[in-house]
Amino acid sequence: MDLKEFAENLKMYIEDGLPERLADAQVIIFPVKKLNTSYLGMSLKGEGITAMPTLNLNELFHAYEERPGRLPRLAEYAVDTLCNNTLDLDVSKLLDYDYIKDHLFVRVSNLDKNTEILRSVPYREEAGLAITYHILVGEGENNVSSTILKNELLQNWGITKERLHEDAVKSSQVLFPVRVAPMKEIMAENMIAEGVDPEFVEMMVNSMEQESKTQLYIVTTKGSLTEASALFYPSVMDELAEKVGSDLIIFPSSTHEFLVIPDDGEHDIEELKALVSMINETEVEPEERLADDVFHYDTKEKVFERAEDFATRKQMKELEGTQKESVMDKMKEKKEQAKGYIPQKKESGKDLGPVL
Numbered sequence: 001m002d003l004k005e006f007a008e009n010l011k012m013y014i015e016d017g018l019p020e021r022l023a024d025a026q027v028i029i030f031p032v033k034k035l036n037t038s039y040l041g042m043s044l045k046g047e048g049i050t051a052m053p054t055l056n057l058n059e060l061f062h063a064y065e066e067r068p069g070r071l072p073r074l075a076e077y078a079v080d081t082l083c084n085n086t087l088d089l090d091v092s093k094l095l096d097y098d099y100i101k102d103h104l105f106v107r108v109s110n111l112d113k114n115t116e117i118l119r120s121v122p123y124r125e126e127a128g129l130a131i132t133y134h135i136l137v138g139e140g141e142n143n144v145s146s147t148i149l150k151n152e153l154l155q156n157w158g159i160t161k162e163r164l165h166e167d168a169v170k171s172s173q174v175l176f177p178v179r180v181a182p183m184k185e186i187m188a189e190n191m192i193a194e195g196v197d198p199e200f201v202e203m204m205v206n207s208m209e210q211e212s213k214t215q216l217y218i219v220t221t222k223g224s225l226t227e228a229s230a231l232f233y234p235s236v237m238d239e240l241a242e243k244v245g246s247d248l249i250i251f252p253s254s255t256h257e258f259l260v261i262p263d264d265g266e267h268d269i270e271e272l273k274a275l276v277s278m279i280n281e282t283e284v285e286p287e288e289r290l291a292d293d294v295f296h297y298d299t300k301e302k303v304f305e306r307a308e309d310f311a312t313r314k315q316m317k318e319l320e321g322t323q324k325e326s327v328m329d330k331m332k333e334k335k336e337q338a339k340g341y342i343p344q345k346k347e348s349g350k351d352l353g354p355v356l
C-alpha cells in the first residue's frame with residue numbers, strides 16, 4: 001500500500017467514525033506546504049466548521065508501515081484528533097488587528113529552503129535566515145496551534161511590515177519569553193526529566209565545568225514552544241555579549257534553539273561550519289534544520305551576520321586602515337619636505353627689463 005492508497009483507506013475509516021454532530025462534514029485530502037517541510041494533509045470541511053486541525057498523513061503512513069495491522073487504531077486517533085481538537089478561532093477577529101497583535105509571534109527558518117512559501121508571506125531577512133510572523137490560535141500542554149500570516153491579511157490591516165515586526169516581536173516576548181542558559185544546565189534538566197539520578201547528573205556537570213574551557217550557552221524560548229527566534233528579541237545578543245565579555249559566535253542548532261560561545265579570535269570558521277553541517281546531517285531532522293552556516297554578532301557595530309562575512313568585513317577594515325595610514329605617512333613626508341623648501345622672491349625689475 002502506498003501513501004495515496006493509505007490516505008483513501010484512512011478517509012473511509014474516518015467517515016464511518018465521525019460523530020453525529022459532524023456527520024455531514026467532508027473529509028478532505030490536500031497537500032500542505034509549511035516552513036521547512038511539506039506533506040499530505042487531511043482535515044474536515046463543512047458548514048459551521050471554521051478551523052480544524054490538519055493531520056500529517058506522511059507521519060501516519062510511516063507509523064502504518066512499521067506496523068500495518070494498526071490501521072484501525074490510527075483511524076481512531078485521526079477521528080479523535082479531528083473531532084475533539086477543533087480550534088477556537090473566530091475568523092472575524094482576523095480582521096481586527098488590535099486583537100490579533102497580542103497573538104502574534106515570530107519564527108525563524110532558512111531563507112533559501114523556503115522561497116516558495118515566502119513569496120506569499122511578509123518576512124524579514126537576517127543573514128540568510130527568514131523571520132516570519134504567525135498567529136497563535138491555541139496552546140496545549142505540549143503543542144501550539146498557529147497559522148502563518150499571509151500578505152493578503154497584512155494588506156487588509158493596512159499596516160507596514162515594520163509595524164508588524166515591532167508588534168510581533170513585542171507579543172512574542174510575552175507569549176514565549178526568552179531563555180538563555182548554559183548548556184550544562186539544560187542538559188542536567190533533560191537528564192533528570194528522563195529519570196537519571198540527580199547526584200550522578202551533578203557529578204557529570206561538575207566534571208564538564210572543570211574540563212570545558214569555553215562556556216556554551218543555549219538561546220531558546222520558555223513554555224510549550226521552543227523557538228530559535230528568541231535570539232532576535234531586542235537586547236538578547238547584546239546582553240549575552242556583555243555577559244561573556246566579547247563578540248559572539250552563534251551556531252544554528254535547529255529551528256528550536258541557537259548555541260552561542262564567546263569569540264576569542266581563535267576559532268576556525270570553516271572547521272566550525274563543517275561541524276554544524278555534520279551535526280545537521282546526523283542529528284537533526286530535515287524539517288528542523290536551520291542552516292549549515294556559523295553566525296557572528298559584532299557587539300560594537302551591532303551587526304548579526306555570517307561568520308565568514310564578518311571575517312571579510314574585518315579584513316577590509318584592516319586593509320582600509322593600513323591604506324589610510326600609508327596615505328597619512330606620505331602626506332606627512334611631503335609636509336616635512338615642504339618645510340625645507342623656501343622659494344626665493346623674484347625682483348620685479350629683472351622680470352620687466354627684457355620686456356621694456
